[in-house]
Amino acid sequence: MTFTHNDIEVIFEDKDILVIDKPVGIPSEDSQKGEKGIISYLQTENRKTIHLLHRLDRNVGGVMVFAKNKKSAAALSTDIAQRRFFKTYLAVTDGIPESREGVCKDLLFKDSKKNRSFVVDRMRKGVKEASLEYRVLSENDGKALVRVLLHTGRTHQIRVQFSSRKTPLTGDGRYGSRDRGCDVALFSHIISFNHPVSGELMEFKKYPRFEDYPWSCFGGADFGNN
Numbered sequence: 324m325t326f327t328h329n330d331i332e333v334i335f336e337d338k339d340i341l342v343i344d345k346p347v348g349i350p351s352e353d354s355q356k357g358e359k360g361i362i363s364y365l366q367t368e369n370r371k372t373i374h375l376l377h378r379l380d381r382n383v384g385g386v387m388v389f390a391k392n393k394k395s396a397a398a399l400s401t402d403i404a405q406r407r408f409f410k411t412y413l414a415v416t417d418g419i420p421e422s423r424e425g426v427c428k429d430l431l432f433k434d435s436k437k438n439r440s441f442v443v444d445r446m447r448k449g450v451k452e453a454s455l456e457y458r459v460l461s462e463n464d465g466k467a468l469v470r471v472l473l474h475t476g477r478t479h480q481i482r483v484q485f486s487s488r489k490t491p492l493t494g495d496g497r498y499g500s501r502d503r504g505c506d507v508a509l510f511s512h513i514i515s516f517n518h519p520v521s522g523e524l525m526e527f528k529k530y531p532r533f534e535d536y537p538w539s540c541f542g543g544a545d546f547g548n549n
Contacts, residue, residue, distance in 0.1 A: 339395040339520050344529050345387040351378040385511025386527050398519035408516045412471045415508035415537045416490040419467045424458040427484045431477050440479045442487040453477045461541045468541045493537045
């Protein structure tokens, strides 16, 4: 798939931060094989400095926030580390979670060579704690639409934590989904944080295309208000 600068919707921009709706299909960083990451698409003559604060997998779209100078990058990175930067996702699962809402806590090990994460049963080198909370918003035909608030930001965290509970994300063959009818059904829905300079509370929200499978299984209501 070929992208251009015009394919990326800018949701908000000032001299300190940039907020976009990232398309599915663009990695967060340039690859060693020369493939352009999201920052390469965003840089322009008037926007030369962009700092990556968090990542979205190539096949995950939605709200993404960047800093435009070192001061803002430092302030927002501190907020992320101290869990004052809130990220909420929408996901579709194969199977219905046992509880309609809850908190998932696990120990995750990242295998960098395989670019996969695994739930493990004890702390050791390379293992980090992972935590999220979720709520099932709707169910249909053996699938669930789930809203997820991340407490931590581990590699593939949502994907592996739901997979370990036998409800992999739809389309996520890497972590156990047998449904190959779509990309990984995960979307960056809401990001909220305090502006790094003004301190103003900022919140940005986008929705996946509810006409696309598997989101289409759930109509198109404003699930963010549930």
